[in-house]
Amino acid sequence: MPNWKAKLIVCLFAVIFVLPTVVAAPTAVPSWTAANHEQGIFGGISLNVSHNATSVEITMGELPSIAEVYTATWCENCVPAEEGLMAAIDESGVDTTVLTFHRAIAEVEDPFGVEDADYRWEDRYGDASAAVVGIKRAPPTMIINGEWLHAGSGGLEGEGLKPYYAESLAKEPMFSAQEGTSFLSWESNDGANGTIEWALNASTWLPSSTTSILYVVEGAATFEEGSNHLGVYHDVVRAMVELDGNSGSMQYTLPAAWDGADLSLVLVHQWDVQSEVMVEPSPDDGFLGLPAAGMLLIVVSIVGGALAANPQRKE
Numbered sequence: 366m367p368n369w370k371a372k373l374i375v376c377l378f379a380v381i382f383v384l385p386t387v388v389a390a391p392t393a394v395p396s397w398t399a400a401n402h403e404q405g406i407f408g409g410i411s412l413n414v415s416h417n418a419t420s421v422e423i424t425m426g427e428l429p430s431i432a433e434v435y436t437a438t439w440c441e442n443c444v445p446a447e448e449g450l451m452a453a454i455d456e457s458g459v460d461t462t463v464l465t466f467h468r469a470i471a472e473v474e475d476p477f478g479v480e481d482a483d484y485r486w487e488d489r490y491g492d493a494s495a496a497v498v499g500i501k502r503a504p505p506t507m508i509i510n511g512e513w514l515h516a517g518s519g520g521l522e523g524e525g526l527k528p529y530y531a532e533s534l535a536k537e538p539m540f541s542a543q544e545g546t547s548f549l550s551w552e553s554n555d556g557a558n559g560t561i562e563w564a565l566n567a568s569t570w571l572p573s574s575t576t577s578i579l580y581v582v583e584g585a586a587t588f589e590e591g592s593n594h595l596g597v598y599h600d601v602v603r604a605m606v607e608l609d610g611n612s613g614s615m616q617y618t619l620p621a622a623w624d625g626a627d628l629s630l631v632l633v634h635q636w637d638v639q640s641e642v643m644v645e646p647s648p649d650d651g652f653l654g655l656p657a658a659g660m661l662l663i664v665v666s667i668v669g670g671a672l673a674a675n676p677q678r679k680e
Contacts, residue, residue, distance in 0.1 A: 391446070391515040391529045396508055397637070398493035404637035405539050406431055406511030408547045409462035411582070411631045414559075414619060420550035425543050425567075429460040430534060431633065435486060435506040437468040438475040438591030438598065442518040446505035449526030456527070457534045462631060463600040464580060468504060476588060477598065477623070482605045485578075489635070490514060509533035511635060540636075543570045549632040558618050563632055565611040575636045579606040581620055584627035603628070 397404045409431040412419050432450060436443040447465075454461045466486060469478025483502060490508060491501030498516045507515040513533035518526060545567035553559025565577060581604040587597050604620045611634065622628050 390519040391507070391517050391521075391526060393509075393513040393515055393529065393533050394493060394497055396490055396493050396512055396514045398514070399496045400492055402637045402639045403539075404489065404511060404635070406433075406633050406635045407538055407540060408565075408577075408632050408634045410547050410549050411462060411629045412549055412551050413627075413629050414551055414553070414556070415626055415628075416551075417554065417556060417559075418552045420548070420562075422546050422548040425541060425545045425547075428541070428547060429462045430538065431510055432461050432463045432530075432534075433508040433511070434463060434465040434600070435468070435502060435504050435508075436465055436598075437472070437504045437593075438477070438588055438595070439593055440504040441593045442520070443505040444593055444595055445521065445523045446507065446518045446526055448523030449521075450507050450530045452523055453527045453530035453534055457531060459534050461534070464582065464602055464631065464633075465598070465600040466602050467598070468502060470502075474590070474592065477586060477601050477603070479602055479605055481607075482602055485605065509536075510538040512536075512539065540570065544568065545571070547632060547634065549630065551630055556619075558616070560614060561617050561630065562614040563608060563612065565634055572636045572638050574638070575611060575634055577608040577611045578633045578635065579608055580604070580631040580633065581606075582629050582631050583623055583625075584629065585625065586623040588623075 395403070407425070407428055409429040410421050410423050412421055432454065434447060434450065436447065450463075454463075466479070466482050467475045467477035469475075469480045469483045472478050487501045489511075490506070493514050494503050494506060494516050495501050497514070503516050505516075505518055507530055509515075509530070510533075513536065515529055515533070545565070548562070548564040548566070550562045551559055561579065563577060563579070565571070565575070580602050583601045583603050585597050585599050586601045589596055591598070601623070603623070606617070609615070619628060
């Protein structure tokens with residue numbers, strides 16, 4: 366095979382793995398796409414651990430929305446995606462807790478990833494992400510209240526992405542009209558080791574599958590080596606703890622901050638309920654109902670066949 370053909374085929378296969386998150390339109394799909402259950406999250410109450418004793422309790426109707434972001438320090442199209450999200454949040458006036466998850470598994474550049482958070486992401490959102498862009502953990506991905514997933518950026522800038530995220534932020538989260546409270550407290554003598562108490566008080570509307578998770582979040586972390594040249598990364602999830610029950614207490618040692626003293630604790634409750642109807646991707650998504658990766662595989666196959674059939678030319 367001529368050298369130019371080999372190089373072209375290698376480039377085309379590389380495209381399969383590089384472009385899905387670039388070409389995918391970030392139209393919202395249910396986060397339970399391709400699953401047999403509905404799901405979501407609520408809570409999002411936070412405490413600044415620079416205070417040695419602090420607590421917060423908020424009713425269901427006053428809880429913030431939650432935006433989960435999947436990103437990486439090498440992901441260039443994550444920058445406008447995050448700008449678009451923050452612009453949508455600012456313009457909506459909706460109180461929103463942002464949790465930014467950095468890629469961890471098999472990562473070689475990004476220092477902020479948490480492997481347990483990656484496994485949770487795959488378990489909870491992986492099927493929906495793969496149905497849309499062919500990848501279970503695809504930076505950039507934005508998920509609003511655990512219910513609406515936006516994968517990819519479509520090559521758009523922040524202003525072009527803002528309406529997509531604004532539409533999901535405007536939707537009322539499941540259970541937001543129900544009665545209940547979410548409580549979180551932190552008490553420490555040295556600022557590093559302390560006691561955490563949490564409680565979810567709700568009546569019979571609460572799905573029995575509901576579990577609670579505690580995140581340690583760093584407000585801003587500097588990493589100049591990031592190849593997307595962002596430099597400062599915000600709302601970085603530094604640790605994840607799957608709590609024992611929806612109410613309880615435990616002793617906990619905070620992870621060291623990357624830089625500064627801006628760690629906070631964020632309490633999230635996640636739920637799922639079985640559904641009789643499996644949500645499938647829209648037939649209008651992608652090409653002939655295929656995600657972006659499927660479309661690119663077709664292109665590779667066609668071009669590869671053409672190359673194989675093309676008479677060998679003189680070099």
